[in-house]
Amino acid sequence: MVATLLVAAVVGLALGAFLQKGRFCFVNAFRDFFAYKDSRVTKGVLAATFLTMIFWGIAYQLGYYQGFWTPDWGLTGLVGGFIFGVGMTYAGGCASGTLYRAGEGYLQFWLTLLFMGVGYAGFTVAFPTLERTYFEPLTVGEGASLFTVTSVPAGLVGLAVALAGLLVYATLTGRASTAADFGERADVAQLTPAAFLAPVVGLRGFARGTETYFRGLVRAWRHPIAASKQPWDPRTAALGITAAAVLWFTQVSIVGVTGPEARWTGYLLSQVGVDAGSFEYWGSILFQGQGVGVTVDMVMIAFVIVGAFLAALWSGDFALRVPKRRRLPNAVVGGLMMGAGSRLAPGCNIGNIYSGIAELSIHSFIAAVGIVAGVYVMTHWIYREVGCAI
Amino acid sequence: MPSIDDVTNTPDELTDDEAEALLEDADLVQDMTGEVCPYPQVEAKKGLQDLEAGELLVQETDHVPCTENVPRAVGDDAEAQVWRSGDATYRIYLRKQA
Numbered sequence: 001m002v003a004t005l006l007v008a009a010v011v012g013l014a015l016g017a018f019l020q021k022g023r024f025c026f027v028n029a030f031r032d033f034f035a036y037k038d039s040r041v042t043k044g045v046l047a048a049t050f051l052t053m054i055f056w057g058i059a060y061q062l063g064y065y066q067g068f069w070t071p072d073w074g075l076t077g078l079v080g081g082f083i084f085g086v087g088m089t090y091a092g093g094c095a096s097g098t099l100y101r102a103g104e105g106y107l108q109f110w111l112t113l114l115f116m117g118v119g120y121a122g123f124t125v126a127f128p129t130l131e132r133t134y135f136e137p138l139t140v141g142e143g144a145s146l147f148t149v150t151s152v153p154a155g156l157v158g159l160a161v162a163l164a165g166l167l168v169y170a171t172l173t174g175r176a177s178t179a180a181d182f183g184e185r186a187d188v189a190q191l192t193p194a195a196f197l198a199p200v201v202g203l204r205g206f207a208r209g210t211e212t213y214f215r216g217l218v219r220a221w222r223h224p225i226a227a228s229k230q231p232w233d234p235r236t237a238a239l240g241i242t243a244a245a246v247l248w249f250t251q252v253s254i255v256g257v258t259g260p261e262a263r264w265t266g267y268l269l270s271q272v273g274v275d276a277g278s279f280e281y282w283g284s285i286l287f288q289g290q291g292v293g294v295t296v297d298m299v300m301i302a303f304v305i306v307g308a309f310l311a312a313l314w315s316g317d318f319a320l321r322v323p324k325r326r327r328l329p330n331a332v333v334g335g336l337m338m339g340a341g342s343r344l345a346p347g348c349n350i351g352n353i354y355s356g357i358a359e360l361s362i363h364s365f366i367a368a369v370g371i372v373a374g375v376y377v378m379t380h381w382i383y384r385e386v387g388c389a390i
Numbered sequence: 391m392p393s394i395d396d397v398t399n400t401p402d403e404l405t406d407d408e409a410e411a412l413l414e415d416a417d418l419v420q421d422m423t424g425e426v427c428p429y430p431q432v433e434a435k436k437g438l439q440d441l442e443a444g445e446l447l448v449q450e451t452d453h454v455p456c457t458e459n460v461p462r463a464v465g466d467d468a469e470a471q472v473w474r475s476g477d478a479t480y481r482i483y484l485r486k487q488a
Contacts, residue, residue: 023454023455023458025427025455027427028427028455028459031427031428032428032431032459032462032463035428035431035463036462036463036465038459038462038463040458040462091426092426092427092428092429093426093427104454104478105478106426108424108426231454231457231458312454312478316474316476316477316478317454317478318478319452319477319478319479321423321424321452321453321478322424323424323426324423324424324425327424327425327426327429330426379428382428382429382432383428383432385432385436386432386435386436386439
């Protein structure tokens, strides 16, 4: 038990520090890509997801794992994911982004956390009704991880999917740069060789970018103290997050944020006299009949806030920040939508986009589409006066 | 030869003196303290629409990601420089380009 708590502390501190240093925010990753094609953080998110997929696949194949998180799949992922995606874009931070900014001293995001808690509690009260009217009709099939349903070794599956993802990425970026080379003269006849060349051009660009990145990383090591106070490339965060997630996977589970937060809500309410265990959702689902208490993943996400706090303090980024009054609706409404949406899906950006895709869960593929669609719609609404690139 | 900028991808940083001098030169100052993404990005784009080429927009912010998001958001419309106070406040200097 002590060893597991130590792992929770180490993983939580590492995740918090890497999230803060890399400003690793899933809203940023998708919103800024849609708004002005900034793919800096998007690359970090993709790198973290695919690297984690490879290493989790290997760990699973070798038997170093505790379990997957595979809820039943169906339309709930789209509906809940969409609500969550709209909510996190309005709030200005995803589930993990809210945690690391709480650690940086934003009162705004403590308020967001509070209203996410209200969302969890509201969902819990409505759960018996929702189970009949929402989950049962919208659920299609039993949840599964693709690692477990094939006879192909999981390590190979992870590697193959990651390579396929890389090829798609290379084709897209390669096509964008070859199209730019051809300029407006590109017509149908010229597009055929370009389509062939795109993956090659893209892969070369990827290799160059990766090489440049690692050279820069080596240079940064020469002045470790100064470099540690600078903002880090999201890809550096991706490497650190992957290492922490692999450790967590071999010792506890996949990485989740809103599940443990919903448990915190039940636990904190039980401390002020609410019989949280008597609610079906808390009692038998979240705490699985073990009684309402502090679980190891709750300890882990608490340490994410501590890790982000320490990293921010070290970098000169910590301050108690008082929100502008006109931003309060973002925390209240955004928080509520994130809390409720993450339960309706179920899962947040970490559970479904990062961990869920990395563990190849069918449910998470659907929920990820819902979340990204929510970000897309909300980004267009927020940018309605100045316009979006995509 | 790749530099540290390739790793962090941040705009040029200003010294304290440069930052003070430039602030007096500003044509438009936006107070974005207490704001969160993406409102500073949107406001920067709107602010630049009202400026002439060569004029300077300064945003005061306490939101860490803005130091990178805002310069990215305005893209080629403005040349960006950043000042970090070291005390969790930042200024983003955007000089509108022709």
